[in-house]
Amino acid sequence: MALSVTRRAGWWTARRRDHLLGYLFIGPQLAGSLLFVFLPLGLVLTYSLNEWNVLADTFTFVGADNYRRLLNDPNMASVLTATGLFSVGLVVLNLALALLLAVLLNQRLRGTTVFRTLFFSPVVVSLVAWTIVWGFLLQNNGGINAILAAAGIEGPNWLRSGSWATVSVIVVQVFKNVGLNMVLFLAALQGVPKDLYEAARLDGASAWTRFRRITLPMISPTVLLTSIITVAGSLQVFAQIAVLTQGGPGTSTTVLVYYLYQQAFQFHHFGYGATLSVLLFVIVLALTLLQWRMRRRWVFHEA
Amino acid sequence: MRTKVTALGLAGTLALAACGSSAEPQGGPVTLRMTIWTGNEAHLKLFGDIAAAYRKTHPDVTVKYDTLPVETYTTTLTTQIAGGNTPDLAWIFENSAPDFVGSGALVPLDTLVKPEELAPSTTRLWQKDGALYAYPFSTSPFGVFVNTDLLKKAGQSVPAKGWTWEEAVKIASAVQEKTGKAGLVVRDFDYKGWDNLAAVWGGWGAEAWSEDGRTCGFDKPEMIEAMGFLHKAIFTGKAMPAPGTTADFFAGEAGMTITQISRASLLQDGAFGWDLVTLPTGPKGAYSVIGQAGIGVLKKSRNAEAAADFLAFFTNPENSAKLAQYFPPPRQPLLTADSLAKSNPLLKPEQLQDVVVDGIAAGRVKPSHTGQAELSQAVRAGLDQLWQPDADVATVMKGVCAAIQPMLAK
Numbered sequence: 262m263a264l265s266v267t268r269r270a271g272w273w274t275a276r277r278r279d280h281l282l283g284y285l286f287i288g289p290q291l292a293g294s295l296l297f298v299f300l301p302l303g304l305v306l307t308y309s310l311n312e313w314n315v316l317a318d319t320f321t322f323v324g325a326d327n328y329r330r331l332l333n334d335p336n337m338a339s340v341l342t343a344t345g346l347f348s349v350g351l352v353v354l355n356l357a358l359a360l361l362l363a364v365l366l367n368q369r370l371r372g373t374t375v376f377r378t379l380f381f382s383p384v385v386v387s388l389v390a391w392t393i394v395w396g397f398l399l400q401n402n403g404g405i406n407a408i409l410a411a412a413g414i415e416g417p418n419w420l421r422s423g424s425w426a427t428v429s430v431i432v433v434q435v436f437k438n439v440g441l442n443m444v445l446f447l448a449a450l451q452g453v454p455k456d457l458y459e460a461a462r463l464d465g466a467s468a469w470t471r472f473r474r475i476t477l478p479m480i481s482p483t484v485l486l487t488s489i490i491t492v493a494g495s496l497q498v499f500a501q502i503a504v505l506t507q508g509g510p511g512t513s514t515t516v517l518v519y520y521l522y523q524q525a526f527q528f529h530h531f532g533y534g535a536t537l538s539v540l541l542f543v544i545v546l547a548l549t550l551l552q553w554r555m556r557r558r559w560v561f562h563e564a
Numbered sequence: 565m566r567t568k569v570t571a572l573g574l575a576g577t578l579a580l581a582a583c584g585s586s587a588e589p590q591g592g593p594v595t596l597r598m599t600i601w602t603g604n605e606a607h608l609k610l611f612g613d614i615a616a617a618y619r620k621t622h623p624d625v626t627v628k629y630d631t632l633p634v635e636t637y638t639t640t641l642t643t644q645i646a647g648g649n650t651p652d653l654a655w656i657f658e659n660s661a662p663d664f665v666g667s668g669a670l671v672p673l674d675t676l677v678k679p680e681e682l683a684p685s686t687t688r689l690w691q692k693d694g695a696l697y698a699y700p701f702s703t704s705p706f707g708v709f710v711n712t713d714l715l716k717k718a719g720q721s722v723p724a725k726g727w728t729w730e731e732a733v734k735i736a737s738a739v740q741e742k743t744g745k746a747g748l749v750v751r752d753f754d755y756k757g758w759d760n761l762a763a764v765w766g767g768w769g770a771e772a773w774s775e776d777g778r779t780c781g782f783d784k785p786e787m788i789e790a791m792g793f794l795h796k797a798i799f800t801g802k803a804m805p806a807p808g809t810t811a812d813f814f815a816g817e818a819g820m821t822i823t824q825i826s827r828a829s830l831l832q833d834g835a836f837g838w839d840l841v842t843l844p845t846g847p848k849g850a851y852s853v854i855g856q857a858g859i860g861v862l863k864k865s866r867n868a869e870a871a872a873d874f875l876a877f878f879t880n881p882e883n884s885a886k887l888a889q890y891f892p893p894p895r896q897p898l899l900t901a902d903s904l905a906k907s908n909p910l911l912k913p914e915q916l917q918d919v920v921v922d923g924i925a926a927g928r929v930k931p932s933h934t935g936q937a938e939l940s941q942a943v944r945a946g947l948d949q950l951w952q953p954d955a956d957v958a959t960v961m962k963g964v965c966a967a968i969q970p971m972l973a974k
Binding site: 313315316318401418422509510523527529 | 639643645663664667668669755756806807808809864935937941944945946952
């Protein structure tokens with residue numbers, strides 16, 4: 262501090278110094294964003310206007326051809342349906358389960374810390390390791406069906422029959438990440454003033470009414486946050502599908518992000534793959550904006 | 565704090581700079597990089613020895629073998645090429661041969677030693693306009709490995725050359741019923757890698773697509789018959805593990821497995837008695853199927869000439885004989901039971917004659933086509949409907965052709 266005071270003469274003012282310090286602090290983050298977010302984004306847009314044949318080493322400008330192809334792609338209907346089903350299932354199950362766990366673990370009971378740790382622990386497990394182990398469990402002759410068989414139930418072929426495969430991938434993903442939303446909900450729940458509950462109880466409100474009328478509105482900012490994160494995340498689920506189903510059976514789990522991987526990296530249509538990732542970007546952006554706009558309708562404090 | 569931030573920034577810049585530079589300048593010492601999919605220590609040692617021998621006459625050339633995971637090998641390779649990190653030499657699977665050979669990604673190999681020795685059946689896939697674009701360093705026929713212990717336990721006699729598919733399924737069903745282990749496993753198929761089924765439908769004379777690659781073969785009567793047979797064997801006879809069930813023959817979990825003979829190395833532990841027999845005969849009689857791998861020199865390599873020279877050394881008759889202990893060679897003088905026996909102590913001379921020598925001479929290469937990955941995906945998706953107990957085979961097969969015919973006709 263003292264040093265800068267003596268140097269104040271000339272253009273090197275305290276104001277300038279503070280600015281420089283500020284830029285230094287955001288510099289690494291800014292550089293990272295420019296290099297790893299905005300530059301690739303620009304490149305993807307460029308690629309989407311070109312056809313890039315890696316093996317023949319040709320890069321040809323094709324204008325809107327890739328976008329025209331997108332509109333006429335016979336696989337698009339099934340890909341978007343799978344993506345929609347997958348996202349809706351994942352978001353609903355994830356948020357509902359996270360909230361339920363948070364409410365249960367918000368009780369002042371012995372051992373809740375153990376359970377909180379237990380439910381959160383999958384979040385820190387390596388995603389691929391987690392998925393591979395679940396892949397073994399979900400095999401037709403795997404652990405889950407063995408347990409079901411012991412109880413006299415013949416389990417479905419989890420990863421091989423159309424609708425079960427989608428459900429399986431969703432559940433594996435929800436179990437992996439529900440802990441994160443649970444912790445966010447827990448923090449929000451603990452921020453709800455206790456006197457509100459007390460007042461409600463004195464007025465004779467039932468547990469459900471207290472939850473519906475006090476808890477939900479009070480934690481609604483967190484619900485907004487978690488739903489934005491979870492919706493965006495659900496559209497980017499890739500590793501689970503690559504490991505568990507590779508888009509099958511049929512095309513039932515070929516969601517948009519997996520389809521774009523196939524097009525770009527397996528079929529070598531890098532230009533078309535880039536076009537599909539532009540579509541994915543637009544969808545995620547639109548959904549996020551929509552949720553942000555809607556917040557005035559249902560988020561407490563925002564009205 | 566500030567030094568920390570600066571240091572971080574520097575490290576990031578360095579990491580980026582390292583990503584950018586890949587190839588050495590020409591002239592002076594050269595490092596050649598060959599992408600391979602084996603991580604087997606014995607294989608790597610042999611390759612290292614060959615590179616060391618080459619270095620004696622070419623002291624400025626170093627060869628680096630880069631093992632990429634086999635499941636995503638081609639994807640990783642093409643991504644490296646797209647990213648400007650092109651290897652100088654690369655192993656190439658038969659299923660991506662048409663893409664690599666047809667696109668002009670490889671340089672023609674005109675400096676190979678004694679190319680006239682190469683068996684014509686092994687080079688067909690790697691040629692374009694009379695030039696050879698990759699050396700078929702491994703030509704591995706499919707055969708049936710048999711766990712003789714399990715078969716005995718199930719009261720079955722060990723099959724011999726000339727056995728039929730009917731017999732194969734009968735033995736497999738019996739193994740499953742009596743021992744609870746899997747009967748017959750088509751290795752690497754797992755209801756996804758359908759091209760391995762060529763080792764089954766070949767007995768019916770069926771093929772995935774016509775010789776010129778323009779007409780779909782999945783809805784032809786012989787294919788429907790072959791797939792119907794397979795479907796019945798899986799769901800009625802329980803001769804093969806059902807979808808979603810895994811069984812590893814080499815871990816003693818199956819009575820028989822159809823795979824390439826290069827997998828014999830997995831048997832070395834000697835945990836159970838085994839035998840190797842030819843593929844069963846189908847309604848169309850005897851047949852054989854081979855899987856292949858080639859080594860090519862990438863055109864985008866800055867050291868293409870040096871790479872081609874090393875490849876000529878790597879595959880000369882002397883080194884081919886050494887490689888033959890792991891990879892069945894394409895050179896005809898080496899393709900005799902006697903010379904193969906020297907390097908394959910695990911296999912008996914008559915097994916080598918029946919499965920390897922005769923197999924390579926008569927074998928059809930597994931299906932391959934330009935744009936194979938996309939085709940393969942469409943076929944896989946279509947066939948998924950076949951792997952249900954109540955599937956209607958003919959309808960499913962028509963569906964497969966409806967999906968891929970537009971791609972074939974392109």
